[in-house]
Amino acid sequence: MNSTFVPRRRALLTALAGSLAAPLASAAAAAPVHGFKVVHSYPHDPDAFTQGLFFHDGFLFEGTGLRGRSSIRKVEIETGRVVQQVALPGEVFGEGITQWGDRIIGLTWQEQTAFVLDLKTFKLWRKFSYPGEGWGLTHNERELIMSDGTPELRFLDPLTFKELRRVRVTAGGQPVAELNELEWVEGQVFANIWQTDRIARIDPKTGHVLGWVDLTGLLPANQRTGSDDVLNGIAYDAAKKRLFVTGKLWPRLFEIQLTKK
DSSP: OOOOTHHHHHHHHHHHHHHHHHHHHHHHHHOOEEEEEEEEEOOOOTTTEEEEEETTTTTTEEEEOTTTOOEEEETTTOOOOOOEEOOTTTOEEEEEEETTTEEEEEEEEESSSEEEEETTTEEEEHHHHHHHHOOOOOOSSSSSEEOOOEEEEEETTTTTOEEEEEEEEEETTTEEOEEEEEEETEEEEEETTTTTTTTEEEOOTTEEEEEEETTSSSSSSSGSSSSTTTEEEEEHHHHHHHEEEEEETOSSEEEEEEEOO
């Protein structure tokens, strides 16, 4: 999400600040907090308003947002070069993306529409409709997993987009809202928490936050140009166990390893 481009979210963020701070503080004691080590730093398009990210076949696939600027891209990791791209309709605000077989599925924020594209050609295959907002998207072996800004994760049938179940995410007994970009990592859901430098590691069965990744300082403040340059974007190379992260309008993409704090 974006407080500059969407003024109404300023009020929402203020209202949620207390409820978000409480579970974050409780979780610090109740669940382990990992730091990070930068393995590699790569160029990243500073004009990309990153909303979704996943790794496939040696490339990163990235979904970007903002109306009139939303796109889905195939990106060369080492150079940051966009090797393939398709623009989404100008009226939509692109959100999270994930791969399912030979398709890319991408959400939209308020348009209640998911676009399904061919993984190789980026040609539109079909659309799905869903209620509410779309934020982040990932998948396990059987289901799509979607966030909508609330403390709940939706589990969806990837072939019909029918909702199968929901899990409420909690930390220290308190709900954790603002779940944003998602990634499936070794049986856990990693979730960016909007407007923070933290990633929640979530048990997909119970919704309990098993731990946190604190990425404070990953991109120095002097390289962020505004309040919208927040951490958002997680991709995992399961074969080589590489974890990539970036943010909205960030000039760098990072491969990181988690460390004990």
